[in-house]
Structure formats: structure tokens, C-alpha cells
Amino acid sequence: MNKVLALVAGVTAWAAVAVVAVLIVFNMGAKNQVLMFLPILAVVVAAWIIGELVTERVFTGREKGV
């Protein structure tokens, strides 16, 4: 069960990155490329942290020190 939840969390996090990137770029156009780049970078880093701390830990059992 833990593995399913961890996998769902990882997939959702990266799907959210795609959705956020599309929403930002499609709605704001090329008004300010730096301002658009930063939130995309932020959600990518957030997804990466979720992947490392939740998904990867559960699948490799690193939280148990294995």
C-alpha cells in the first residue's frame, strides 16, 4: 500500500509540473521570461524533493537504513 501511495505521489508531482508549466506559458505568453521560468523551476524542485523523499525512499527502503 505504501508503495502504491508513494508511486502515486511521485507521478502526481511530475504531472503537476507539466500542468503548471503549460498553464504558465500558455496564459502568460512571453511577457517576462524570467518571471515565468522561476515558478517552473520551483515546481520542478518540489517534484524532485517529493520523488527523493517519498517515492525513492519507500521503493529502496532507505528510510529503514537498508
Add this chain to the structure above:
Amino acid sequence: MALLQRTFEKRELRDPGLIRAIFSNTWLAPLWLVARLYLGYQWLLAGSHKVWGEGRWIAASGPDGLALRSYWERAIAIPEQGRPAISYDWYRDFLTFMVNHEWYRWFSWVIALGEVTVGILLIVGAFAGLAALAGAFLNFNFMLAGSASINPVLFVIALLILFGWKVAGWIGVDRWLLPALGTPWQPGRVFRRVLKGRVANEACPVCQMPVDPARSPASAYNGLIYFSCCPVCKERLDEQPARYIAGFGAAIPVPAEG
């Protein structure tokens, strides 16, 4: 004959440490992330103009791809003075063929959705190498059609990401996707599960230690999967597969799961 044999004998030239550190080591993953995000952002931006808004290429009022037709017609035109936009006649003939056969109607969808897809894949880091290759191919075609703009810069970044495909998506979906899927020469968990029912060996071909098909490093050779007991043995097996597998014999079929 001896000259030919000496010239074309199998000899692997290894990359220097610096090249491997840049293109194969995860320590530069943050730099690849920035390059990937910039390139992905540019493709998403370019694609957004083609699928969204007043000047979109597709699903607009009237036939699709009129904007693409105008672009192609401008590219294939030969001015009375000065140089034409396209330098290669074969490429001009190719675009002329597509204009004459009204390929712009469906090609506009390919380009518009292709740009958006490349942008999204690069941003999330899924199949980053393939996405970069597709982007580079688009850049290449735009440049052949006479459009410079930012295409040369994007082309170079795409090539770099292509060379660094193993680590370009490390801070991204490829971190899990590539090990799961693997490559033709090193099957990942998904393909191993599929192949496990067909062929596997029970002992390492190099040192004869027992192998675990679920975890041991795998190599593909002559269409069969061979597991090694450790990365060192896998490296030896990959370097001289014929030597070890000839001594080892045929791969041993194991029963399918379930």
C-alpha cells in the same frame, strides 16, 4: 589485407574522465536541469503560439495550416535579387512537394503538438534525450528553411542534452523511468520482467557465482539476456561477450512467473 585488419579491428576508444564527468556523471545534474528547463520552456512557448491564441496554426477558423503554408511559400520563393532563403535545392523541392500536396493541413498539427510535447518532456525530464533529438530535428529543419532566429542556440543545447541523455533527466522523471525501462543493451526492470519468462542464466558467465534476475546487472547479447553477479563482471562480459558466453554455454531458460 593486414592493413585493413589492423585499421578496422575491434578497438574501443574510451572517453576521457572529463567527458565522462560531464556527460555521464550525476554531479552535474543541476546544470543539465537548467539547460533542459530553458530548452523546454522555449519549445513550450513556441508551441503555445501555434496551438493557442488568435494566430494559432491549428483548430482555427478555416483550413488548418494556412500559416505554415505561408511560411513554406516564403521559404521556397526565389527572389529576383539576392540569395534565396533555402540553399539546398533538394530541400526546396521537398517543401514545394508538401505545399503542392497540401501537406500543411496535417503537418501543422505535427509541428504544433510536437513542439508542445517536446517542451513538456524536457521540462519534466521524461525521455530527455529523445525529446532533445526531436527538438534538434525541428531546429535543423527550420534552419534548412532559412530561419535562423534562436534556432542555432537551441540546436546546440539540444545536442548537448542529447550527448548527456543518461544524466540530463536525473532531476526529473528519467531518474526512475530509464532504470525501469532500461536500454536495448541493458534491459531495465520492466523489460527484465517480460524477458524473465523466456531466457535467463542462473550463474554469472564470468565467475560462475549465482545471479538474481530481479537485481543482477543484465546484458543483451545475440538476442538473449545474460545476468552478471556484479557490475565488474558485467563490464567484463560486455567487453568480451563471445569469450565468456562461449565458455559458459547457452543461456538457461527459466519458467515464466505466474
